[in-house]
Amino acid sequence: MSKTLKLNNGRDMPVIGLGTYKGGKETAQAVKDAIDAGYRHFDCAWFYGNEADVGEGIREKIKEGVIKREDVFITSKLWCNFMAKDKVVPMCKKSLKEFQLDYLDLFLIHWPFAFKEDASYWPVGQCPEAFSDVDFTETWEGMEECVRQGLTKSIGISNFNSQQISRLLESAKIKPVCNQVECNPNVNQKKLIKFCAEKNIVIVGYCPLGRVENAGIPGYPYPTILDKHVLAIGQKYNKTPAQVVLNYLVSLGIAVIPKSITKSRIIENINIFDFKLDEEDVAYLDSLNKNDRICHFPEFQDHKNYPFNIEF
């Protein structure tokens, strides 16, 4: 099992990254613990509001001499209110200023749908008035400009479906290196992974642990790391359910970005490379797929660029 994925521009992406959404005050410490545990990939976004904390953790470890800037792969994402072409470079610079870094490794369009700039950032209750017509093909021109200006090494997309990817590829001058989408045994994305692989686009799987803190909340799929059979599989290899699920996902050829602010779990989630699941265990994990997403946001389903109205 490889620890990095080769991107279509020749760069390498570590397959395990630290998710940082809802990292809160613990973010900087979690980033430092992750670097000590061997993480070299950090998944961030302007929307998460903690890029300054991620940057603090990274800069401290650079100062300590543990890493150099070029050793770490840092992703940020452009939020939906800023998808007009002329907003993209300023938003990328804004994130860099928050991190206090000179460049990103990867900048993503966070969602294919755009909101009006003056709408709230999560405009539930303001739909469809908050929807903007700006198309992601226009946004992509701004993303390409970020590469030309040296603000980011690579660009990509997030939450795009197969039709949206095909449409983007028709006009893109620089190909997206990845599509970041929800991926865990409840929604294993095998069809989208295959479709993207044929186009040399890597999948980065978010919510790999099924956002376990939401377990039991009505409307949320039950996290598979709490499944009794997954626990039993783990006992067979002396591994935890989280390690079983992360190993399974990485074996699908994707990168994963589990979030944790707990040191022991941060360490646990990267120690997944020393075992191989038997066929019967893979078959069980495969059987859990039901295309059931945590992040499906039906409130935006009438947006022209809502991604989940087709199968994949």
Ligand SMILES: NC(=O)c1ccc[n+]([C@@H]2O[C@H](COP(=O)([O-])OP(=O)(O)OC[C@H]3O[C@@H](n4cnc5c(N)ncnc54)[C@H](OP(=O)(O)O)[C@@H]3O)[C@@H](O)[C@H]2O)c1
């Ligand atoms: N592109 C997008 O639209 C998008 C959408 C959602 C998420 N993301 C990215 O993907 C990352 C991961 O997704 P997520 O944060 O939603 O969910 P997740 O990684 O599936 O789950 C995070 C939850 O699992 C807990 N946890 C971590 N390791 C564990 C372990 N070994 N055993 C038991 N529990 C464990 C964490 O708790 P503690 O932190 O308390 O340890 C936290 O409550 C995000 O942080 C973000 O960077 C991107």
